[in-house]
Amino acid sequence: xxxxxxxxxxxxxxxxxxxxxxxxxxxxxxxxxxxxxxxxxxxxxxxxxxxxxxxxxxxxxxxxxxxxxxxxxxxxxxxxxxxxxxxxxxxxxxxxxxxxxxxxxxxxxxxxxxxxxxxxxxxxxxxxxxxxxxxxxxxxxxxxxxxxxxxxxxxxxxxxxxxxxxxxxxxxxxxxxxxxxxxxxxxxxxxxxxxxxxxxxxxxxxxxxxxxxxxxxxxxxxxxxxxxxxxxxxxxxxxxxxxxxxxxxxxxxxxxxxxxxxxxxxxxxxxxxxxxxxxxxxxxxxxxxxxxxxxxxxxxxxxxxxxxxxxxxxxxxxxxxxxxxxxxxxxxxxxxxxxxxxxxxxxxxxxxxxxxxxxxxxxxxxxxxxxxxxxxxxxxxxxxxxxxxx
Amino acid sequence: xxxxxxxxxxxxxxxxxxxxxxxxxxxxxxxxxxxxxxxxxxxxxxxxxxxxxxxxxxxxxxxxxxxxxxxxxxxxxxxxxxxxxxxxxxxxxxxxxxxxxxxxxxxxxxxxxxxxxxxxxxxxxxxxxxxxxxxxxxxxxxxxxxxxxxxxxxxxxxxxxxxxxxxxxxxxxxxxxxxxxxxxxxxxxxxxxxxxxxxxxxxxxxxxxxxxxxxxxxxxxxxxxxxxxxxxxxxxxxxxxxxxxxxxxx
Numbered sequence: 001x002x003x004x005x006x007x008x009x010x011x012x013x014x015x016x017x018x019x020x021x022x023x024x025x026x027x028x029x030x031x032x033x034x035x036x037x038x039x040x041x042x043x044x045x046x047x048x049x050x051x052x053x054x055x056x057x058x059x060x061x062x063x064x065x066x067x068x069x070x071x072x073x074x075x076x077x078x079x080x081x082x083x084x085x086x087x088x089x090x091x092x093x094x095x096x097x098x099x100x101x102x103x104x105x106x107x108x109x110x111x112x113x114x115x116x117x118x119x120x121x122x123x124x125x126x127x128x129x130x131x132x133x134x135x136x137x138x139x140x141x142x143x144x145x146x147x148x149x150x151x152x153x154x155x156x157x158x159x160x161x162x163x164x165x166x167x168x169x170x171x172x173x174x175x176x177x178x179x180x181x182x183x184x185x186x187x188x189x190x191x192x193x194x195x196x197x198x199x200x201x202x203x204x205x206x207x208x209x210x211x212x213x214x215x216x217x218x219x220x221x222x223x224x225x226x227x228x229x230x231x232x233x234x235x236x237x238x239x240x241x242x243x244x245x246x247x248x249x250x251x252x253x254x255x256x257x258x259x260x261x262x263x264x265x266x267x268x269x270x271x272x273x274x275x276x277x278x279x280x281x282x283x284x285x286x287x288x289x290x291x292x293x294x295x296x297x298x299x300x301x302x303x304x305x306x307x308x309x310x311x312x313x314x315x316x317x318x319x320x321x322x323x324x325x326x327x328x329x330x331x332x333x334x335x336x337x338x339x340x341x342x343x344x345x346x347x348x349x350x351x352x353x354x355x356x357x358x359x360x361x362x363x364x365x366x367x368x369x370x371x372x373x374x375x376x377x378x379x380x381x382x383x384x385x386x387x388x389x390x
Numbered sequence: 391x392x393x394x395x396x397x398x399x400x401x402x403x404x405x406x407x408x409x410x411x412x413x414x415x416x417x418x419x420x421x422x423x424x425x426x427x428x429x430x431x432x433x434x435x436x437x438x439x440x441x442x443x444x445x446x447x448x449x450x451x452x453x454x455x456x457x458x459x460x461x462x463x464x465x466x467x468x469x470x471x472x473x474x475x476x477x478x479x480x481x482x483x484x485x486x487x488x489x490x491x492x493x494x495x496x497x498x499x500x501x502x503x504x505x506x507x508x509x510x511x512x513x514x515x516x517x518x519x520x521x522x523x524x525x526x527x528x529x530x531x532x533x534x535x536x537x538x539x540x541x542x543x544x545x546x547x548x549x550x551x552x553x554x555x556x557x558x559x560x561x562x563x564x565x566x567x568x569x570x571x572x573x574x575x576x577x578x579x580x581x582x583x584x585x586x587x588x589x590x591x592x593x594x595x596x597x598x599x600x601x602x603x604x605x606x607x608x609x610x611x612x613x614x615x616x617x618x619x620x621x622x623x624x625x626x627x628x629x630x631x632x633x634x635x636x637x638x639x640x
Contacts (some may be wrong), residue, residue, distance in 0.1 A: 033559035034590065104561055110601040111557055115610035118449030118488060119558045144563045197523035201561070238596050254584075256578055258425050269573050270530070273566075332560055340556065340593070340601050 014302040014311055015295060021314030021360075022055040024324055025353050026050035031145045031328035034335070037349035044252070046244040047271055047283040051148065055206060056284065058152065058317070059213025066163055067218055070222050079160035086156045092322045093149040097136050100143050101126065103329045107336050117197040125195070140194035148321070154191075154203040155210045162211060164220050177211035180204055184275055198274070203276040208283070221292075224275060228289050237286035237322050256298070313362035319363060320356050327352040408571045414615035415597045417588050422620060423627050427578045428546040432627035434509040440479040441471065444506050444545075446495040447486030447514035450553045453610055461611040462486075466618025467512070472625055481509075481577070490528055491518045496536045503543045511540050512583070512621060514550035516567040526566050533574045548624065554589035555602050581628045583621055 026041045027050045043049035062082075070078035108123045126132060135141035139150040165173040183189065184205045190198035216224070227233060247268070250257045271277045301307060313320045331348040338344065426480045434441050445451055445464040453462040464484035471480040483506055485495070492515040502508075513536070533549070540547050551571045552564050568586055575582035593600040598613055626632070 034556055034593075100560070107557055107560075112605040113557075113602075113603055113610065114454055114605065114607045116450075116553070116555050117454060118517055119521075119553070119555045119562060121449075121489070122558060144560050184414065193523060195523060199527055200566075251572070253420065254424055254582075255420055260576075264575065264576075265573075270570065274526070328540050329560065336557055336601055336603075342594070389473055389544075 002200040013297055014136055015291070015297060016057050016060060017187075017311040018302065019053055019291070020061075020317050021310035021312065021313070021320075023057070024317065024320050024356065025310070026311050027054065027148070027321070027352040028324035028328055028352055028356065029349055031325065032331040032335075032345070032348060032352075034340065034345070035331070035349060036345045042198030042287075045248055046241060046287075047116050047248070047277070048280045048287065051201070051289075052209060052276075052280060052284040054148070054317075055151070055155075055209045056213040056288070057314075059155070059210035060217040062156065062159060063163060063166065063214030063217035065169060066159070067214075070163060070167065075160065075164055078163070082156055082163075086153055088358045089149055089153050089318060092318060093139075093146070093153070094137065096146060096149070096322055096325050097143070099326055100146065102328060103333055109332060126134070131194075135194035135318075137195075140192060142193065142200070145325065150199070151201040151203055151206055155207055158203075158207070159210075159214075163214065166211075166214055170215055170218055170220060174211060181208040181276070190274070201272055202274050202276070207233055208276060209281065228292050233289055234293060240282060240286045241290070244279070244286075261351075292355040309360075312364055313356055316360050316363045320360055323356055323359055324352070327355060347354045397532065398632060403543050413598065413611075415592055415620075417623070418591070421584055421588050422624050423592060423628075424581050426575070426581045426628060427602065428510060428548075428581070428625060428629040430509050430544055430546040431625060432456070432631065435475060435629065435631055441475065441481070441510070442506060443471070443480070443482040443507045443510045443512060444502065444508040444511045445482065445484040445486055445514065447484065447512075447550075448490050448517050449486070449488035450517055451484060451486035451514045451550075452488070453607070453614060455607060457611075459484075461594065461614055463614040463617040464512075466615045467621050468618075469626065470619045470622035472624060473570045486514070489518055490515075490538070491522065491524055492525075492532045494518075496532060496539075499536060499539060501568065503540070503545065505584060506538075508545045508609065510546045510625065512548045512550055512584070513537075514583075515564070516564070516571055517552045519566050520562050520567045526570055529567060529576060530570045534578070535569065537574065537578045537580055541578070546629075547578075548621070549575045549580055549582055550583040550621075551586050554586050554600060557603065581624055583624055585617065588617075588620060592616070 012258060025045075029035060029038045030041050030043060030050065032038065038044075041050065066078050066082055069081055069251075104123075104126065108120075108126075111120065132366060133142055139153065162177075165176070181204070184202060189204045190202045191253050193199055212220075233320055247260070268279060271279050273280065302311070334348055335344060431441060443464075445467075447464075451462065451464060452458060459465060462484065464482045464486065468480055468482035471482070472478075485502065495513070495515060513533075515533070516529075537547050537549075548572050551568050555562070564586065572582055572584075574580070589598075589600060592598045592613075597616075598609060600613075602609065
C-alpha cells in the first residue's frame with residue numbers, strides 16, 4: 001500500500017443525498033415531454049441542469065464507497081465491486097429499454113394523423129428489431145432520454161484505474177482528466193451511435209465532472225475549502241449565475257435577444273451539452289460553491305422531516321433514477337391516451353414524485369428489515385451499499 | 391344563488407369567446423415577430439410589385455391526397471400574401487419533399503436561385519436531420535452556409551423549425567437541432583418561424599388537439615392554413631409592408 005493514502009471521512013454527508021434526490025426529481029420532470037411543471041427546473045434559469053448534479057455526486061459517492069473498499073480490500077476486490085455495479089446498471093438500462101419499446105409500439109399503434117406523415121417514418125425503424133435491439137445492447141442505439149445510464153456505465157467501467165491513481169496522485173489524476181477533456185474539444189473524440197452520429201453525452205467530456213466529484217470526495221473538497229469560501233469566489237459565482245440567468249432569458253423571450261451583443265454571442269454559442277461546455281461546467285461550479293457556502297454540512301435542517309423525502313430518494317439513486325425514467329414514459333403514455341391538459345401534467349408530475357418517494361421509503365424499510373441499515377450487523381459485508389450507492 | 395349564476399354565465403361567456411379566438415389560431419406576437427428585417431422582400435414588393443417565394447422543406451411542408459398541394463401551407467401562404475398585398479404578383483413555389491435533410495435541400499441551391507429567382511426562401515428543416523441523427527455541427531454548418539449563399543444572391547430567408555409532434559416526442563430528439571436553428575437565425579439576423587413553439591401553443595390553448603391519432607385530414611389542413619397565414623403575417627411584419635401602405639392607388 002502506498003504510504004500517503006488520503007483519509008476518507010466516514011461521516012455521511014447528507015447534502016449529497018439531498019441534492020442527488022432533488023436532481024432525480026428534476027430529471028424526471030424534464031423527461032416528461034411537454035410538461036409544464038418542467039418550467040421550475042434549473043435548466044431554464046442557467047446553463048447547467050440536473051444531469052451535472054447527478055454525475056458529480058455519482059463521482060463523489062463512487063470514490064467514497066469504492067475508495068474505502070480499495071483501501072481495505074485492495075484494487076482487485078474494489079474493481080470487482082465496481083464491475084458488479086456496472087453490470088447492475090447495464091441490466092437496469094436494458095430493462096428500461098424493454099419498457100420504452102413497449103410504450104412506443106403502443107402509442108404508435110393506430111397513429112395515422114396525416115399531419116405527421118414524416119415523423120411517423122421513424123417508427124419504421126422499430127420494425128427491424130434484429131438491428132435495433134442488438135445496437136441497443138451495444139449501447140449504440142439510445143432512445144430519447146435514455147442517455148444517462150450508458151454514460152454512467154462507461155464512467156464506472158473506466159473508474160478502477162482512475163480511482164487507483166486518485167488515491168496516490170490525486171492532482172495528477174485530476175490533471176489527466178482535464179487534459180482528456182481539453183483534447184475532446186480539439187479532436188472531437190466521441191463514441192459512435194446508431195443509426196448515425198455520436199453519443200449525446202460524450203463520456204470523454206463528461207468524465208471531467210465525474211472525476212472531479214471523486215477528487216473532491218478524496219480530500220479535494222477540503223483542499224479547496226478556503227478558496228470556495230473566499231468572498232472573491234462568492235462574488236464571481238453570484239455574478240456568473242446572474243449572467244447565465246440573463247442569457248437564458250433571451251432564449252425564452254425572443255424580443256430580448258437584441259440585448260445580447262453579437263461579440264458575446266459569438267464567444268458563448270453554441271453551448272454544447274454533448275461535450276459538457278465550459279460554461280455549463282462553470283455554472284455547476286458556481287451553484288456548488290453557493291451551496292457549500294450557505295448550506296453547511298452540519299446544518300440542522302438536513303435532519304428535518306421536510307427534506308427527508310429527497311434524501312431518501314438520493315440514497316437509492318439507481319432504483320429511483322430508473323423508476324423516474326419509467327414514470328416519464330408512463331406519463332407520456334397517459335398524456336397521449338387520457339389527456340394532455342395542464343391539470344393532467346401537474347397530476348402526473350406530483351404523482352410521479354410521490355411514487356419515487358414511496359419507493360425510496362420502501363427500499364429503506366426493506367434494507368433496515370434485512371439488518372443492512374445503519375448499525376446493522378452486515379454493514380461491513382455490504383460496504384458498497386453502506387455509504388449509499390455509488 | 392343569483393351571484394353564482396351570474397358568475398357562471400360570465401365564465402361560460404369567457405370560455406366561449408376564448409374558444410372562438412382559439413378557432414382563429416392566433417399566434418401571440420412574441421412568438422412571431424422579431425427585429426430581423428426582410429429587406430429584399432421589401433424592395434421586391436415596393437419596386438417591382440412582385441414577390442417570389444420558394445419553400446425548402448421536408449414532408450411536413452406538404453400534405454398527401456388529391457387536395458394536398460392546395461391545402462399545404464406553401465399554397466396557403468400564397469393565398470394569404472396575395473390577399474394582404476393587393477396588386478403584387480405573389481408566387482410561392484414549394485420544393486418540399488419527404489425525407490430531405492438540410493444538406494439534401496441545398497444540393498442544387500445554385501440552380502434553384504438561377505431558375506426561380508426567389509426574393510424569399512422559407513427554409514423549413516430539422517425534422518429529418520433529427521430523425522437520422524445527423525451530426526449537429528454538420529447541420530449547423532449546412533444551415534450557415536446556405537443562409538449566407540441565399541443572402542449573397544439577393545434572397546431573404548426565413549428559417550422554419552420542426553412541427554410539434556407530441557406522439558413522437560419520445561422517439562425524435564429535436565432540442566439540439568431546434569437550438570441550433572435558433573442560434574443560426576440569430577447570428578444571421580434571419581427571422582425564425584418557431585413552428586415548434588407555435589404549434590405547442592395551439593395545442594396548449596386547445597386550438598388543435600395534436601395528440602389525436604386519427605386519419606382525419608381536416609385538422610391537418612386547418613393547421614397548414616394557420617401556418618400559411620402566420621408566415622404571411624411574419625413576412626408582412628419583417629418586411630415592414632403594413633397592408634395599407636402597399637395598396638396601389640386607384
